[in-house]
Amino acid sequence: MHPGVTPLLRVDDVHVHFGDAKAVDGVSLEVWPGEVMALVGESGSGKTTLIRAIQGLQRLTSGTIAFDGADPLAAGRTGRQAHHDGVQMVFQDPTGALNPRQTIYDVVAEGPRIRKADGHEREMVASALSRAGLRPPERFFPLYPHEISGGQRQRVVIAGAMVMGPRLLLADEPVASLDASIRGEILALMRRLVDEEELAVVVVTHDLGLAWNIADRVAVMYLGRIVETGTTEEILRAPRHPYTRALLSVVPEAGNVERQILRGEIPDLRRIPQGCRFHPRCPLFQSGTLPPHISARCTGEDPGGVPVGLVAGAACWATGSG
Amino acid sequence: MMTEPVLSLRDLTITYHTSGGAVPAVRGVDLDIQRGGSLGLAGESGCGKSTLANSILRLLPPGTEVQGEIMLDGRDVLDLNPGGLRAVRWTSGAIVFQGALHALNPVQTVGEQIVEPMLVHGTTADEKEAKRQAIELLGRVGISPDRFHSFPHQLSGGQRQRVLIAMALACDPLLLIADEPTTALDLMVQAQVLTLLQDLKEERGLALLFITHDLSVLTSACNDLAVMYAGRIVEEGSSARVFADPAHPYTRGLASAFPVIGDMSSRMAPSGLGGDPPTPGDLPSGCPFHPRCPLATAACLPEEPGLRPVTDDRRAACILV
Amino acid sequence: MTDLARRRRKDILERMWSQFRSSPQGMLGLAILALFVAIALAAPLLADAGSLDPVTARGRGYPQWAPPGEFPLLGTDNLRRPVWAQFVWGSRISLAVGLAATVLTVVIGATIGIIAGFVGGRVEAVLMKLTEWFLVIPFLPLAIVLASILGRSVWNIIFVIGVTSWPWTARLVRSQVLTVKQRLFVDRARSLGASGPRLVSTHILPNISGLIVANATLSVPISILTETTLSFLGLGSAGAASWGKTLEDAFVNGAITRGAWWYFVPAGIGIMTVVLAFTLIGRTLEEIADPRLGGR
Numbered sequence: 021m022h023p024g025v026t027p028l029l030r031v032d033d034v035h036v037h038f039g040d041a042k043a044v045d046g047v048s049l050e051v052w053p054g055e056v057m058a059l060v061g062e063s064g065s066g067k068t069t070l071i072r073a074i075q076g077l078q079r080l081t082s083g084t085i086a087f088d089g090a091d092p093l094a095a096g097r098t099g100r101q102a103h104h105d106g107v108q109m110v111f112q113d114p115t116g117a118l119n120p121r122q123t124i125y126d127v128v129a130e131g132p133r134i135r136k137a138d139g140h141e142r143e144m145v146a147s148a149l150s151r152a153g154l155r156p157p158e159r160f161f162p163l164y165p166h167e168i169s170g171g172q173r174q175r176v177v178i179a180g181a182m183v184m185g186p187r188l189l190l191a192d193e194p195v196a197s198l199d200a201s202i203r204g205e206i207l208a209l210m211r212r213l214v215d216e217e218e219l220a221v222v223v224v225t226h227d228l229g230l231a232w233n234i235a236d237r238v239a240v241m242y243l244g245r246i247v248e249t250g251t252t253e254e255i256l257r258a259p260r261h262p263y264t265r266a267l268l269s270v271v272p273e274a275g276n277v278e279r280q281i282l283r284g285e286i287p288d289l290r291r292i293p294q295g296c297r298f299h300p301r302c303p304l305f306q307s308g309t310l311p312p313h314i315s316a317r318c319t320g321e322d323p324g325g326v327p328v329g330l331v332a333g334a335a336c337w338a339t340g341s342g
Numbered sequence: 343m344m345t346e347p348v349l350s351l352r353d354l355t356i357t358y359h360t361s362g363g364a365v366p367a368v369r370g371v372d373l374d375i376q377r378g379g380s381l382g383l384a385g386e387s388g389c390g391k392s393t394l395a396n397s398i399l400r401l402l403p404p405g406t407e408v409q410g411e412i413m414l415d416g417r418d419v420l421d422l423n424p425g426g427l428r429a430v431r432w433t434s435g436a437i438v439f440q441g442a443l444h445a446l447n448p449v450q451t452v453g454e455q456i457v458e459p460m461l462v463h464g465t466t467a468d469e470k471e472a473k474r475q476a477i478e479l480l481g482r483v484g485i486s487p488d489r490f491h492s493f494p495h496q497l498s499g500g501q502r503q504r505v506l507i508a509m510a511l512a513c514d515p516l517l518l519i520a521d522e523p524t525t526a527l528d529l530m531v532q533a534q535v536l537t538l539l540q541d542l543k544e545e546r547g548l549a550l551l552f553i554t555h556d557l558s559v560l561t562s563a564c565n566d567l568a569v570m571y572a573g574r575i576v577e578e579g580s581s582a583r584v585f586a587d588p589a590h591p592y593t594r595g596l597a598s599a600f601p602v603i604g605d606m607s608s609r610m611a612p613s614g615l616g617g618d619p620p621t622p623g624d625l626p627s628g629c630p631f632h633p634r635c636p637l638a639t640a641a642c643l644p645e646e647p648g649l650r651p652v653t654d655d656r657r658a659a660c661i662l663v
Numbered sequence: 664m665t666d667l668a669r670r671r672r673k674d675i676l677e678r679m680w681s682q683f684r685s686s687p688q689g690m691l692g693l694a695i696l697a698l699f700v701a702i703a704l705a706a707p708l709l710a711d712a713g714s715l716d717p718v719t720a721r722g723r724g725y726p727q728w729a730p731p732g733e734f735p736l737l738g739t740d741n742l743r744r745p746v747w748a749q750f751v752w753g754s755r756i757s758l759a760v761g762l763a764a765t766v767l768t769v770v771i772g773a774t775i776g777i778i779a780g781f782v783g784g785r786v787e788a789v790l791m792k793l794t795e796w797f798l799v800i801p802f803l804p805l806a807i808v809l810a811s812i813l814g815r816s817v818w819n820i821i822f823v824i825g826v827t828s829w830p831w832t833a834r835l836v837r838s839q840v841l842t843v844k845q846r847l848f849v850d851r852a853r854s855l856g857a858s859g860p861r862l863v864s865t866h867i868l869p870n871i872s873g874l875i876v877a878n879a880t881l882s883v884p885i886s887i888l889t890e891t892t893l894s895f896l897g898l899g900s901a902g903a904a905s906w907g908k909t910l911e912d913a914f915v916n917g918a919i920t921r922g923a924w925w926y927f928v929p930a931g932i933g934i935m936t937v938v939l940a941f942t943l944i945g946r947t948l949e950e951i952a953d954p955r956l957g958g959r
Contacts, residue, residue, distance in 0.1 A: 062528040062529065062530060062531075063499075063528050075854045076854070077850060077853060077854060105856070107854075108854065108855075109850075109851070109854045111847050111850070111851060113847055116846055116847035116848065117847040117848050117850070117851045118848055118851075119846075119848040119852075119865075119866050119869070119870070120870070121869040121870055122865070122869075130852060130855055130857070130865075131855045131856075134852075134855055134856050134857050134858075134861065135856065162670075169618040169619075170387070171618060172618070177851070180851070180855070184855065199386040199387055199555050199619070200386070200555045200556055200557065200596055200599040200600065200614070201386050201555075201595055201596055201599060201614050201615040201619070202614065202615075202618075203599050203612070203614050204598070204599050204612040204613045204614020204615070205612075205614055205615075205616060207612035208611075208612045208613070211610065211612065226528055226529050227529075228529075228603060229558075229600055229601045229603060230612075232601050232603045232604075232608065232609060233601055233608060233609075233610070233611070233612035234610065234612060252609075256603050256604065257603075257604055266530070267529060267530065268603070270529055270530060270532075270533035271529065271558075271603060272556075272558040272559050272561060272562045272600070279533065279537075281530065281533045281534055281537055282530050285498055285500055285501075285528075285530075285531060
């Protein structure tokens, strides 16, 4: 897929625990320049905790996160600063992500001011705003967040991230709080930034249509683990893990797939089921059609998580590649 | 259909009076929902869909001007005195709001909150019977009876939404108004809630008015669809047809925002509408959609088009159809 | 660019001012306060400070215990001093002590509140324990002990009030900081690499400053009342004649039993109206800073 290119981001066996709750329970993944990776899962799957950890907003319990070969947590203050420049974040709720007391100009200029960047602040801000599709940028300088629309606010957040010249953009449900009509524009903007600026994006979402719209690869998270990974086409057209299959079947626009509505909700993170963590809700296991030697493994043996790299895989005793 | 509709809106016009002047939120809407029917109302924020939903049970802030006719279960809601209004709320029509956390009282158990409307409206004889029915309702929406004594914060978001649905059903209403009931929920929980609403509709002959900005949710939940833009209905018809083959350019934009997974034309090509919805207080002249419309011509400017037939059962407000 | 930002800030202040202007209670408070500030500033023009000295008053031949009818404006006291002069000069001390003690209260309270709320963890636990400790100590005995140890001077009064009344401000500020800290824009700034001081100064402070100002305005009357109380108990400054000191003198010298109401009524009304003015202004500011409090 990317022969000879080293990954931009390497997450290795990362755990983030809050007391007894294992929000992220052993995740490994690699992200290359110029690709969009969608991290798909429901709330409680640990996907947001994982990207907050990548951003450095969340302390790791164990494991390492290396950006461009360096460990941001080990590299001290200057290393962290380099990490901040290289990795930027876009938030779910653009209204909350903007300080109501700052003008759009100040919001976007904040990064360069913190970095004490050389060059003309005004030009940097103008260029970031217009790259994010807010033109002419000067019109937006004096406005406050409440004076612009929701879609424009998300563009401001993106401009505030892009002004730092990041190489990796982390996006947490970037369109979930926006109107459906605005959704396409913001996604198109993100895809364009990836294609034109060799950016890599990790986008956290519960929206499989979003993955279909912009992602190169998909990783599906369940209860702190990645249970399936592969290219977007592999995952969305031929899912192997029963959880991915169920998720896909309930997408309203999925067409004529038979709907598999899982019962209940994601279990408590403090009481992760034994064996395969999905088996109590797994339609395949619950159907009773699995051969006994496999269903015994489902309840008795943890299939682990799949590392997100070049090879597709599913953490399932019944359908995984092994 | 010959039966009298459960809900019938005629030329409904709703105006907010703010310090900045009069803001027309809903501008002349006609709607009918038959007994046991389901209508999805789609549109962006600010298009007037929530205002419309709240007006049916007269839940709008005081000082809001409502004109036209709202017939709910044969009674003119706008003419009701406070007593009649209380009777209509819950028993004829009930509403489920988005944001389940804020709609529940944090210091009352969920059981008490379901029992309360039953007792207030006298639909059950005594407290014991009400409690029995409440537990039955909780069971029906998929919540175990031992949750009767739980407080809202002890439940997950999906469970709270179910409690709200159970509450709305407490007095066995004819019409359930659901205002973005699944917006904040996860995909799987959303599917659970949609299925629940569907089952309840069939079991109880409940009519459903379902409001959301997510057109794709409506196609699976509703028979009919109405698309609202700038306070007016711009397209209406059967939901499958409208979603699959939209006639109004606005509907087309909304529908394309949700790609069909597996459809290669949308792969790596997110689409949607450009621009932002108009401010209700400052609508563009002519067709209010023309500034964002990819097909707009000079012919769209002189006057606002009304709904016109596309096929027998579909209408759209666009001069191009 | 800074021009632009400044202009926008001016707009905001203008908007707040117009909100304030539309509040009758706020404007009433402001009018009363303006009157008293004018009196305090114009004290040398309104009354002769020299007449506050009993020797001078006697030398000028002023009568003793003269009611308002017999001696112009407000009569005299047991030492022949004109009550009007005491009232005018006392307003200076009362206002100054009230304001200075409030500044001290807010500086200590806000600093501790911000540090506790922002840093969190063990620091927060220690600071909040300290705050609670100060809160549960009965205020008056502590103030009396401190005042008697430190001696009688205006500065000591200010210090005593500041040291004893900050915990309320600290608690309010901390809870506000905790709320703002949760906001997503703080996360955004953090992920841009913003340092702690920057987070506080550009993101947290601007979002809580309105409430701090409102809280400060509301604690001025408390400071004035405290000064009055301490002075009345004989712990006020020896020299300066604040309104509280006037009340004490009147009480000690038997003005009440004599029926010499003109001695203590002006100071009492002065305290009440100034306290009312600050309270009205403070409530109005609070409503502007936090619209949820108001009925609109």
